[in-house]
Amino acid sequence: MTAEIGQPAPLLSVSDWVQGEPVNFDLLSGRVVLVEVFQVNCPGCFLYALPQAIYLHQHYAEQGLTVLGVATAFEDFDKNNLDNLVRLAESGEVIGETRLALNQRGELSDGCLPYRIPFPLAMDRLNKREDIMTDDVILSFIRARVPDFDQQPDSYRQQIIKQAQRYxxxxxxxxxxxxxxxxxxxxxxxxVDKRGILRDCAFGAYPELETRVLGLLQE
Known part of the structure; x- marks a missing residue:
């Protein structure tokens, strides 16, 4: 089942809960649920997304917001893994590009965050990839991410296709x-809103998130 905005949210699929009790949308009826999806080797996740999620948890949990963190992996599998998520949960230790970026900003103490992530943390369920990426699958992937791909010059399209194939x-x-x-x-x-309906999925910085959360809490 693929998620659709405005439809009941499919359940999260995780392999391990490393912090907090196992929970999912079907157990959170009546609460607004924010799931922050991140990679442990992702500087942007720790520079703004996770701090924003922590802020929302601290300010709105008592008003009906549940915040969950799901660590995923679509690259750098040697770093974005369960072991490093456990280290993050237990001691605040960060690794790779995350550690480098936060060190440069003076935001670490002995390689660890100076704060604890206060909400439940889980690891996305990873399955060994066995399928073959067909041309149609690759083109569908590109068209979802590159505006007006089919209207671009042939040389540009071939370059993007080769990049997607390598990916x-x-x-x-x-x-x-x-x-x-x-x-x-x-x-x-x-x-996800109080009725379990998926209301938003967004990638990257999202300054309007607090406003969206407040709106759902008031429904």
Whole structure:
């Protein structure tokens, strides 16, 4: 089942809960649910998305908001894995590009975050990729991400196709929640209303998120 805005949200598919009790949308009826989807090797996730999610948890949990964190992986599988998520949950340790970026900004103490992520954390369910990426699949992937792809010059289209082919060749696993909600990258968020209806899926910075959350809390 692929998620659709305005329809009941499909359940999150996770392999492990490393912090907090196992939970899902079907157990959170009556609450607004924000799922912050991130990779542990993702500087932007830690520079703005996770701090924003922590802020929303701290300010609106008592008003009916549940925030969940799901670590996924669509690249750098040696870093974006369960072991590093456990280290993050237990000690605040960060790795790779995340560590480098936060160190440069003076935001770490001995390689660790100076704060604890306060909401439940889970690892997306990863399955070994065995399917063959056909031309149709690759073109569909590109068209969803490159505006007016078919109207671009042939040389440009061939360049993008080759980049997409290399990207798929580098993938070892499929991340179920990431694909189920058709996410475009990390950080992304999933927003579900009190009735379990999917209201938003967005990739990247989202300054209007607090306003959206407030609106759903008031419904």
């Amino acid at each position: 798929f060749q580098s993938l070892s696993y499929r991340a179920e929640t990431f694909e189920r909600f058709d996410l475009k990258g990390t950080p992304s968020h999933i927003l």
